[in-house]
Amino acid sequence: MSEHQHEPVPYRTFILIWAALLVLTVITVAISRVHLGPLNIWVALGVASIKSSLVIFFFMHLRQESKLFKICLLIMLVILAIFIGMTFLDVLYR
Amino acid sequence: MSIEHRDDTGSRFGMWLFLYTEVILFSGLFILYAMALTKYPTQFAKASHMLNIYFGTINTLVLLTSSLTIALAVSAIQMGRIKQTLTLCWVTIALAIVFLINKYFEWSAEIGHGIYPGSEHLAEMGPGITTFFNLYYFTAGLHGLHVLIGGTLIGVVAVMTAKGQVTSDRYTLLENSALYWHLVDLVWIFLFPLYYLIL
Numbered sequence: 001m002s003e004h005q006h007e008p009v010p011y012r013t014f015i016l017i018w019a020a021l022l023v024l025t026v027i028t029v030a031i032s033r034v035h036l037g038p039l040n041i042w043v044a045l046g047v048a049s050i051k052s053s054l055v056i057f058f059f060m061h062l063r064q065e066s067k068l069f070k071i072c073l074l075i076m077l078v079i080l081a082i083f084i085g086m087t088f089l090d091v092l093y094r
Numbered sequence: 095m096s097i098e099h100r101d102d103t104g105s106r107f108g109m110w111l112f113l114y115t116e117v118i119l120f121s122g123l124f125i126l127y128a129m130a131l132t133k134y135p136t137q138f139a140k141a142s143h144m145l146n147i148y149f150g151t152i153n154t155l156v157l158l159t160s161s162l163t164i165a166l167a168v169s170a171i172q173m174g175r176i177k178q179t180l181t182l183c184w185v186t187i188a189l190a191i192v193f194l195i196n197k198y199f200e201w202s203a204e205i206g207h208g209i210y211p212g213s214e215h216l217a218e219m220g221p222g223i224t225t226f227f228n229l230y231y232f233t234a235g236l237h238g239l240h241v242l243i244g245g246t247l248i249g250v251v252a253v254m255t256a257k258g259q260v261t262s263d264r265y266t267l268l269e270n271s272a273l274y275w276h277l278v279d280l281v282w283i284f285l286f287p288l289y290y291l292i293l
Contacts (some may be wrong), residue, residue, distance in 0.1 A: 002258055005102060008164075008172035020163040025154050029147070032291035040132075043289035051283045059165040060276045061269075066103070069110060076114045087125050091132070 006064045017058045024051050102266045109270040113277045116240075117258040119283050123233045127288060130225045131187035137222025142292045144209065145230070153193050155281065160174035160189035161279040164248065164272045174262035178257065183252035183268075186275065197238055230289050237285060240278045247271045 028047040032040060057063045062070065106263050167182035207213030211231055216224050251271045254260045260267050 006172070008169045011166055011169060014162055014165045014169065018158060021158045021161075022155065025151070025158065028287055029151055029291065030291065033285065035293055040293055041288075042289075044291055045284075046283050048287055052280050055161065055276055055280055055283070059161055059279075060273055061168075063107070069107065072107075072110065072114070076117065080117070083118070084119060084125055084128070087129065091129055 006061060009058070009061070009064075011056065017054050021051055021054060024054075098243070100264075104267075105266050106269060106273070109273050113273060116277055120236070120284075122285065123229065123236070124288070127229050127233070130222075130229065131292075133223060134222030137220065138226050139292055141219075141223040141226035142228075145290050146200055146203070147290050149196055150286055153196050154286050156189050156193050157197070157279050157282050160186045160193070161276055163189065164275045165189070168265070168269055168272050171255070171260070171262055171265045171268055176190075176262070179268070180252055181256055183248050185253070186248055187245050190241050192241075194238065197234070228283055234286060234289070236287065237278070237281050240281070244271070244275045244278045247274060255273075 022066075024047055028044055031043050031047075036043065056073070062073065157238070163182045163186045166185065167179050168184055170176075170178040204210070209227055211228050216227055217251050248271050251260060254267065
């Protein structure tokens, strides 16, 4: 096994993650039918974030990658947060 | 004697960097969406109700399943199961086609109802609803383009696998195409609740 390649992930792991993603999809659709006011959008974003973490860490093998890959994801997310934060600061306090 | 240079980790890292630029690209559209939502909350809820939640939900399930099949394809090639790899690649492409066919029917129905960018019917409904649908068509259209590109990419890699150019020892191309496909899935994970599910 060369160090450039990962150990294969067992099929079972992927199928379990897929099942979890389906359950989360059902949850997000079900909750969206209940009126919670502005909370609806935050719940939807919360569930979407959980789903994307599952995809990123398992399906995209980030769990098996080196620290460099994980730090870069963090940097990207920080840049994104600045992007969103600055835009909102501008628009909301005009 | 020839020593071939290869760096699988490096090429995966390059793919990740490219995917981050894609994330920033789609984020621009999602930020526009957020800005417009704070400006027209009631109109956005009204417009969201005009979308067909069944098409949206079915396409979510189709994309999640295709993400599973391509992830399994990577495991299969790592274990040297070429036949299974090929089957899983073709299933992924089939699901991509199902997604696009659904999109075709969904958009045909909406366009048939006079809802498309620049239509008079939309203009009569006011700026909030018009903004929603313009963003919807642009974001979902760009996403659909990514589905098309990703599906084509997987097709090319599947043919290369069948020819023995992608092997259990050398499968970075399949891995990177799979990464691209998962990004398509990630974008849809956010697009779906934001456009189809707001009340």
